[in-house]
Amino acid sequence: MMNIVITGAGKGMGKALTHRFAASNNNIFICSRTEMELKAVQQEVKNRIPDAGVQYFVTDLSTKTGVDEFASWIENQGVVVDILINNAGNFIPGSVHNEEDGTLEKMIEINLYSAYYLTRALLPKMIENKKGHIFNMSSIAALQAYNNGGAYSISKFALTGFSKNLREEMKPHNIKVTTVYPGAVYTDSWAESGVSPERIMEVNDIAELIYSAASLSPQACVEDIIVRPIKGDLP
Numbered sequence: 506m507m508n509i510v511i512t513g514a515g516k517g518m519g520k521a522l523t524h525r526f527a528a529s530n531n532n533i534f535i536c537s538r539t540e541m542e543l544k545a546v547q548q549e550v551k552n553r554i555p556d557a558g559v560q561y562f563v564t565d566l567s568t569k570t571g572v573d574e575f576a577s578w579i580e581n582q583g584v585v586v587d588i589l590i591n592n593a594g595n596f597i598p599g600s601v602h603n604e605e606d607g608t609l610e611k612m613i614e615i616n617l618y619s620a621y622y623l624t625r626a627l628l629p630k631m632i633e634n635k636k637g638h639i640f641n642m643s644s645i646a647a648l649q650a651y652n653n654g655g656a657y658s659i660s661k662f663a664l665t666g667f668s669k670n671l672r673e674e675m676k677p678h679n680i681k682v683t684t685v686y687p688g689a690v691y692t693d694s695w696a697e698s699g700v701s702p703e704r705i706m707e708v709n710d711i712a713e714l715i716y717s718a719a720s721l722s723p724q725a726c727v728e729d730i731i732v733r734p735i736k737g738d739l740p
Contacts, residue, residue, distance in 0.1 A: 507531045508584040510627070512566055512575075512619065513593030515542030517692035518642070521708035522590055524550060525716045527557035532584065536562045536575050537593070566593045566619035567611070576626035585630050588719055590640045591620035596694060599655040612660035621667055631680055638681040638719055641668040645688045645731070645738060672728060681726040683718055687711050688733035705734050 509526045513519040515537035527533050527550045537543055543561035550559045562578045565571040579586065594616045597608050620641055631637035646654050647661035665684055672682035689695070689705035710732065718727040 507587035508534065509588045509590070510534045510579060510586050510623075511590045511592055512536055512623065514546060514561075515539050517694075518687070518690060518708045518711050519590075519592045520546050521712040522592065522715060523559065524553070525709070525712040526588075527554050527559060530554065530556050531558075533557065533559045534562070534579055534582065534584075535559065536564050536566065538563065538565050566623065567615040569618070569622055572619060572622040572626065576623060579627065580630075585634045586627050586637060588638045588640070589624065589627055589631075590642070590715065591623065592640075592642045593619050594642060596657050597655075598653045598657070600653060601655050601659075604655045609656040609659060612656040613663065616657070616660035617663045617667060620664060624671065628680075632678045635679045636723070638683070639671065639675070640683045640685055640715055640719075641665075641671075642685050642687070643668065645686050645733065648686055648731070651738075672726075679723075683715075683727050684729050685711070685715065686729065686731045688737075689739050700739065704736065705739070706732065 509531050511519050511522050511533065514523050514535035523533055523535055523546055535543060535546065540563045543563065547559045547561055550557055562575050564575045566575065597612060599605070599608055624639060641664060643665045644661040646658040647665040650658055668682060668684040675682050690708055690711055691702045691705050692708060695705065714730050714732060718730060721727065
């Protein structure tokens with residue numbers, strides 16, 4: 506049984522990840538900004554897997570205060586984190602030359618700073634324990650710039666830089682770091698887009714890939730997971 510921390514777990518990929526890791530009777534610690542969503546996830550897991558422990562904390566990870574509160578709550582559980590999945594994030598479409606002022610700050614705060622500060626807060630005990638695995642949810646937008654990517658793409662490039670540096674730093678401490686680059690995944694943000702669910706990936710695809718990468722032998726580390734819809738990126 507492991508202790509798994511998943512951010513942005515109220516819906517979408519975070520919710521799917523919670524269900525996947527809970528299926529192995531792990532202890533799951535989740536967060537998001539919406540208590541109603543977190544409570545629903547907790548109840549769904551309890552109904553399916555009575556022995557799985559899912560605890561939640563309501564916080565806004567786009568602020569350092571919110572990150573610090575979540576990290577303190579985890580520490581108060583008296584557990585050492587085995588797997589940290591930095592999944593919290595947001596997407597605001599736009600272009601560098603005309604997107605609303607402040608968009609870059611918003612994207613950096615939730616897509617980069619949340620992962621940076623939470624990782625820093627939880628790492629000391631992981632290093633002391635000499636094991637662990639950190640997953641950072643980047644995007645194909647960090648591999649190739651595209652129209653209407655703007656500040657979102659910039660923030661994901663930055664997150665990838667953080668993840669790559671962390672991978673090198675953690676090698677001596679026996680802690681794995683994996684950067685995940687999903688293409689289009691059918692989450693709530695796609696529900697009103699008119700794009701067929703059959704054209705893009707399912708949230709369970711991402712959850713299964715991360716679970717598999719986390720299940721390898723201690724001496725193996727998947728550094729990058731790149732996954733796209735079978736027909737490629739949306740035009």
